[in-house]
Amino acid sequence: xxxxxxxxxxxxxxxxxxxxxxxxxxxxxxxxxxxxxxxxxxxxxxxxxxxxxxxxxxxxxxxxxxxxxxxxxxxxxxxxxxxxxxxxxxxxxxxxxxxxxxxxxxxxxxxxxxxxxxxxxxxxxxxxxxxxxxxxxxxxxxxxxxxxxxxxxxxxxxxxxxxxxxxxxxxxxxxxxxxxxxxxxxxxxxxxxxxxxxxxxxxxxxxxxxxxxxxxxxxxxxxxxxxxxxxxxxxxxxxxxxxxxxxxxxxxxxxxxxxxxxxxxxxxxxxxxxxxxxxxxxxxxxxxxxxxxxxxxxxxxxxxxxxxxxxxxxxxxxxxxxxxxxxxxxxxxxxxxxxxxxxxxxxxxxxxxxxxxxxxxxxxxxxxxxxxxxxxxxxxxxxxxxxxxxxxxxxxxxxxxxxxxxxxx
Amino acid sequence: xxxxxxxxxxxxxxxxxxxxxxxxxxxxxxxxxxxxxxxxxxxxxxxxxxxxxxxxxxxxxxxxxxxxxxxxxxxxxxxxxxxxxxxxxxxxxxxxxxxxxxxxxxxxxxxxxxxxxxxxxxxxxxxxxxxxxxxxxxxxxxxxxxxxxxxxxxxxxxxxxxxxxxxxxxxxxxxxxxxxxxxxxxxxxxxxxxxxxxxxxxxxxxxxxxxxxxxxxxxxxxxxxxxxxxxxxxxxxxxxxxxxxxxxxxxxxxxxxxxxxxxxxxxxxxxxxxxxxxxxxxxxxxxxxxxxxxxxxxxxxxxxxxxxxxxxxxxxxxxxxxxxxxxxxxxxxxxxxxxxxxxxxxxxxxxxxxxxxxxxxxxxxxxxxxxxxxxxxxxxxxxxxxxxxxxxxxxxxxxxxxxxxxxxx
Numbered sequence: 052x053x054x055x056x057x058x059x060x061x062x063x064x065x066x067x068x069x070x071x072x073x074x075x076x077x078x079x080x081x082x083x084x085x086x087x088x089x090x091x092x093x094x095x096x097x098x099x100x101x102x103x104x105x106x107x108x109x110x111x112x113x114x115x116x117x118x119x120x121x122x123x124x125x126x127x128x129x130x131x132x133x134x135x136x137x138x139x140x141x142x143x144x145x146x147x148x149x150x151x152x153x154x155x156x157x158x159x160x161x162x163x164x165x166x167x168x169x170x171x172x173x174x175x176x177x178x179x180x181x182x183x184x185x186x187x188x189x190x191x192x193x194x195x196x197x198x199x200x201x202x203x204x205x206x207x208x209x210x211x212x213x214x215x216x217x218x219x220x221x222x223x224x225x226x227x228x229x230x231x232x233x234x235x236x237x238x239x240x241x242x243x244x245x246x247x248x249x250x251x252x253x254x255x256x257x258x259x260x261x262x263x264x265x266x267x268x269x270x271x272x273x274x275x276x277x278x279x280x281x282x283x284x285x286x287x288x289x290x291x292x293x294x295x296x297x298x299x300x301x302x303x304x305x306x307x308x309x310x311x312x313x314x315x316x317x318x319x320x321x322x323x324x325x326x327x328x329x330x331x332x333x334x335x336x337x338x339x340x341x342x343x344x345x346x347x348x349x350x351x352x353x354x355x356x357x358x359x360x361x362x363x364x365x366x367x368x369x370x371x372x373x374x375x376x377x378x379x380x381x382x383x384x385x386x387x388x389x390x391x392x393x394x395x396x397x398x399x400x401x402x403x404x405x406x407x408x409x410x411x412x413x414x415x416x417x418x419x420x421x422x423x424x425x426x427x428x429x430x431x432x433x434x435x436x437x438x439x440x441x442x443x444x445x446x447x448x449x450x451x452x453x454x455x456x457x458x459x460x
Numbered sequence: 461x462x463x464x465x466x467x468x469x470x471x472x473x474x475x476x477x478x479x480x481x482x483x484x485x486x487x488x489x490x491x492x493x494x495x496x497x498x499x500x501x502x503x504x505x506x507x508x509x510x511x512x513x514x515x516x517x518x519x520x521x522x523x524x525x526x527x528x529x530x531x532x533x534x535x536x537x538x539x540x541x542x543x544x545x546x547x548x549x550x551x552x553x554x555x556x557x558x559x560x561x562x563x564x565x566x567x568x569x570x571x572x573x574x575x576x577x578x579x580x581x582x583x584x585x586x587x588x589x590x591x592x593x594x595x596x597x598x599x600x601x602x603x604x605x606x607x608x609x610x611x612x613x614x615x616x617x618x619x620x621x622x623x624x625x626x627x628x629x630x631x632x633x634x635x636x637x638x639x640x641x642x643x644x645x646x647x648x649x650x651x652x653x654x655x656x657x658x659x660x661x662x663x664x665x666x667x668x669x670x671x672x673x674x675x676x677x678x679x680x681x682x683x684x685x686x687x688x689x690x691x692x693x694x695x696x697x698x699x700x701x702x703x704x705x706x707x708x709x710x711x712x713x714x715x716x717x718x719x720x721x722x723x724x725x726x727x728x729x730x731x732x733x734x735x736x737x738x739x740x741x742x743x744x745x746x747x748x749x750x751x752x753x754x755x756x757x758x759x760x761x762x763x764x765x766x767x768x769x770x771x772x773x774x775x776x777x778x779x780x781x782x783x784x785x786x787x788x789x790x791x792x793x794x795x796x797x798x799x800x801x802x803x804x805x806x807x808x809x810x811x812x813x814x815x816x817x818x819x820x821x822x823x824x825x826x827x828x829x830x831x832x833x834x835x836x837x838x839x840x841x842x843x844x845x846x847x848x849x850x851x852x853x854x855x856x857x858x859x860x861x862x863x864x865x866x867x868x869x
Contacts, residue, residue, distance in 0.1 A: 324469075
C-alpha cells in the first residue's frame with residue numbers, strides 16, 4: 052500500500068483575489084472539538100453567527116446565515132429558490148462572474164436577458180435601470196465586485212426601481228463583503244451573497260447570504276418540507292412551484308436556522324467555527340477601519356506597481372479596491388513570472404480568464420493577506436522576477452513608492 | 461456593539477449516528493495554513509485524496525472525489541447529474557433517508573416509483589430485482605445504511621440486474637463508509653456517495669463520491685462547460701439535456717479534479733486537509749481492522765443495553781453495525797434522558813424521526829467515537845439517567861456486560 056506523508060503545507064504569501072491567507076485565530080477555531088448539531092452550545096454558535104452576519108451585511112433582515120458550500124453555492128441557492136422556471140431574469144455582465152450568474156439563471160429555467168459592458172468597465176446604473184424598465188424582469192442578478200476584471204459596479208438607485216416594478220435585486224458580493232462597504236438595507240438590495248475565502252479570510256467552504264421579507268415571501272410561496280420529516284403543519288398546495296433542488300431550498304434552510312431547527316442537513320461544524328471567528332475578527336477591527344485598511348494597502352500596491360513601470364488595467368473610476376490588475380508587459384511570459392514568484396519567493400498572484408487570459412496579472416489585497424509586509428513582499432518579488440525576464444523595471448522603485456504611501460499615513 | 465466571547469466548545473462524548481467526535485490529528489490538519497487552489501502542493505493533495513478515496517470505496521474507478529457540501533450535497537450532485545427530467549427512477553424505501561432520495565429524485569424531475577418496507581426491516585434483494593424488471597428504471601437509488609432505523613440493506617445481486625437492463629445503481633453509503641465494508645466494484649455499484657461526519661470522523665462539510673464509466677458516459681452526454689470560461693474545445697450539441705444545476709454538475713466537477721483543473725469552484729482547502737487526514741487514519745488502521753473494531757464495540761454496546769433491561773429495536777438480522785437503536789421504555793421521557801445525559805454527563809445520544817420519534821434512542825459507534833471508553837461511558841451514564849427516571853435498570857449490569865465482551869477478545 053502506498054504511504055501518505057504527514058500533511059505539511061508550505062507557508063505561502065497569498066496575494067490572489069482569493070482564496071487568501073487565513074488569520075491564525077481562525078485556523079485555531081477550526082481545530083476546536085466538534086459539537087453535535089443540536090447541542091445547545093452549537094445552536095448558540097449558529098445564532099451568534101447570524102447576529103454577526105447582520106452587522107457585516109449592514110442589515111436588519113431576519114435572515115442572514117451561511118449556505119454550506121463554496122461561494123457559488125450561495126449564488127445558486129438564492130437563484131434556484133427565487134427563480135421559477137419561465138421567470139424573466141436580467142443579468143448585466145461586465146466580467147466572468149456575470150456570465151456565471153447568466154449560466155445559473157439559465158439552468159434554473161429562467162428566460163434570461165443580458166446586457167454587456169466591455170471588460171474593464173462597468174455600467175452606469177441608469178443604463179441598468181432603463182433596461183429593467185424595458186425588460187420587466189422578476190429578478191435582476193448582478194455582480195458587485197468582479198474579480199476577473201478588477202471592477203466594482205455602483206449599485207445605488209437600482210434597488211428602488213426594482214421595488215417599484217416588483218423585481219428582486221440579487222447581488223453577488225462574494226469579492227467585496229468584508230473588504231468594501233456592502234450596504235444591504237441602504238441600497239435596497241433584496242438578496243446579498245458573500246464568500247468566505249476573500250475579504251473575510253476564512254477558508255473556502257461557506258457562502259453567507261442575507262435576504263429581506265420581499266425575497267422571503269417568494270421563498271415561502273414555494274415552500275415544501277421534504278418527505279420523511281414532513282408533518283401535518285407542513286401542508287402545501289398541490290400547485291406550488293416547488294424548488295428544483297433539495298440542498299439549496301432556502302425555505303428549508305431558514306427553518307433549520309430558526310428555532311424550529313428543522314433537520315435539513317448537518318451543519319458544517321468546523322467551518323462554522325471558522326466563520327464565527329472570522330466575523331468576530333472583522334467586527335473587532337471595526338468595519339469602517341477594515342475598509343480603510345483595504346483602501347490603504349490598495350494605494351500602496353497600486354503606486355508600487357506603477358513605480359515599477361507596469362500599467363494598471365481597466366477604468367480607474369470603477370476599480371475594485373481589493374484587486375489590482377496589472378497588464379503583462381510585451382515580451383514577458385506572465386506564467387513564467389507567476390511560477391517564479393511561487394517557487395522562489397513563496398508568493399502567489401493570479402492570472403485571469405477568457406479575453407484577459409495571458410494579458411493581466413491580478414493581485415489581491417484581501418482580508419488577512421492585506422497587510423503592509425505582504426504588499427512590500429509581493430512588490431519586491433515581482434520586481435525581481437521581472438528583472439530576471441529582462442523587463443526594465445527600475446530597481447527598488449516599487450517598494451520605495453509603497454513605503455512612501457505608508458509613511459504618509 | 462454586542463461582544464462575542466472566545467470560542468470554547470465543551471469536550472463532548474458524541475455517541476449519535478453523526479456528527480461524531482473528530483480525531484485530534486484531523487483537527488490539527490484543519491488548522492494548517494491554507495494553500496491557493498492551483499498551487500501544485502494543493503493539487504497534489506487533491507490527487508492524493510482521490511487515491512485514498514479509491515481504496516476506501518474499494519474501486520478501480522477513475523473518479524473518486526468529494527463534492528463540496530454536507531453529505532446530501534453528494535446525493536443531489538449524483539442524482540441531478542444522472543437523472544434527466546422524465547427519467548424513470550426506482551427508490552426502495554425503508555427509512556427516512558429513502559424518503560430523501562425520493563424527494564431529490566422528484567425535484568430532479570424524475571418519474572419516481574417507490575417501494576416500501578416497514579421501518580425496522582429491509583428488503584430481500586430479490587424483491588428489488590423483481591421491481592427493477594417490472595419498472596425498467598433508468599436509475600435505481602437506495603440507501604445502504606439507514607441511520608433513522610438502524611438497518612442495513614444487503615446490496616449483492618442488484619447491480620448485476622441493473623447492468624443487464626441498462627439502469628444505473630446509485631447507493632447512499634453516507635452512514636456506512638469507513639465503518640462497514642462498501643464494495644463498490646464487487647457489488648457492481650455504479651455510483652456510491654459517502655459522508656465525512658460519521659464513520660470517517662471528519663467534520664461535516666464534504667461528500668466523497670465515486671462513479672464508474674457507465675455513470676460517466678451519462679454525465680459526459682450532458683456536459684456543458686459554463687459561460688465565461690467555455691472555450692472552443694468545449695462545444696456541445698444544442699439539444700443536450702444539460703444539468704439543471706451549475707454547482708452540482710459532475711461533468712464540470714470532474715474536469716476540476718482532472719489535470720485540466722477547470723476553474724469551477726474554489727476547493728474547500730481546510731476541509732480537504734481534514735478529509736485527507738481522516739482517510740489517512742482509516743488506511744493506516746487498515747480497513748478490515750477498522751470494520752472489525754466497529755463490530756467489537758457494536759457488540760459491547762448492544763450487550764450492555766440489553767443487560768440494562770432495554771429492548772433493541774428492529775430486525776436483528778439486518779442491524780446496521782454502527783448504530784444501536786434502543787426502545788424507550790414505557791413511562792420514560794426519552795428527551796429528559798437525553799438532556800440529562802448531555803447536561804450532566806457531557807454525553808450525546810440521538811432521538812429519531814417520523815414514526816420513530818419519541819419511540820427509540822439511537823446510539824452510534826462510529827469512527828473515532830467508536831472506542832471502549834466511550835461505550836463504557838455512555839452505558840454508565842444512560843443507566844444512571846434511567847435510574848433517575850425510575851426505570852428499574854439493574855445497577856452495574858450494563859457496564860459489566862460490556863466489559864465481559866471486551867475481556868473475551
